[in-house]
Amino acid sequence: MTPPRADASANRDRILAAARAEIAINAEAKLNAIAQRAGVGQGTLYRHFPTRAHLLAEVYRTDVDELVEAATTLLATHEPVTALARWFDRVADYAQVKRDVMAAVESATWADLSAHSHGPIGDAVTRLLQAGQFAGTIRPDADARDVIILITYLSRLDAEEFADRARHLLAIVLDGLRTPHR
Template sequence: MRADAQLNHERLLAAAAATFARDGADASLKDIAKEAGVGIGTLYRRFPTREMLVEATYRNETSRLGEAAPELLEKLDPMPALRTWMDQFVAYIATKHGMAESLKAVLDDDRRLESRQLLADALGVLLRAGIEAGALRDDVPAEDVLMGLGGITLIADGDRALAGRLSELLVAGLRN
């Protein structure tokens, strides 16, 4: 892909994630194109259907969150890295929630399980770093913490402040 086409692709995915999180799966494609700074024709050339855009956005957001764990550990100590990742997870779920109905149509069970494993692996990297630093206990699997985070996002229902407080409680339970 040419550099300008790649940039447009990335801007479209970022704009789609923000717009779906804000407006839901029925968000205006024109609004997404406008937010990305491209014409609607560019959006349709890259993503001929709404479902293709939803799936690409989901895949991109999942990959970004999975890749964030080691990147955060390069910049932050394990505990702030873990909390930052948890906040990013809450934002990810908000985007996913905005696309929920469309995702049901485009994602099969294998893809959902693959995404869950990618996120559990990323969280595992952060938990291991916290364990090695002596800050976290070593008897809680990443999958359990991920399920706890998922529950927090359901309870918080878009209230980022509440999600942050509940995430702090989850981290307190993980401390050594």
């Protein structure tokens, strides 16, 4: 398969960024508003994403991939607990997008997106936890499933309270994951 042309790839990236921004403002964002924000014609948008569901699903997948990749990057540049704390900051942003996208995506698409995120995100959480456990800063009885169950609730927060509560709740989760000081 031939890689996409540079301009096509740039258009695709602009469309995804515009979709993410529009969805944050309005979960019912229309494709013409997304195309306009991206600076592309509707034909270009439809060549990349034939339906609104395709576009929203790709926004979600892209955010999952970026979140998963961030775990490795953060572990390479920070101590494990700091890496986990900074990763949780990204989880809050991801949960905001997830909440907005899921409000707009059809339920049939949800099963595929859920399968795409849980495995890779679980792997990222495992890497972060194991690094902290090896360093002695994360409690040894915590596992990825514990963390995923706890952070999944972020996507259920009401829009009005999300900004005030999401990072606060993640800070509580992080405190609970730390090895107790004796």
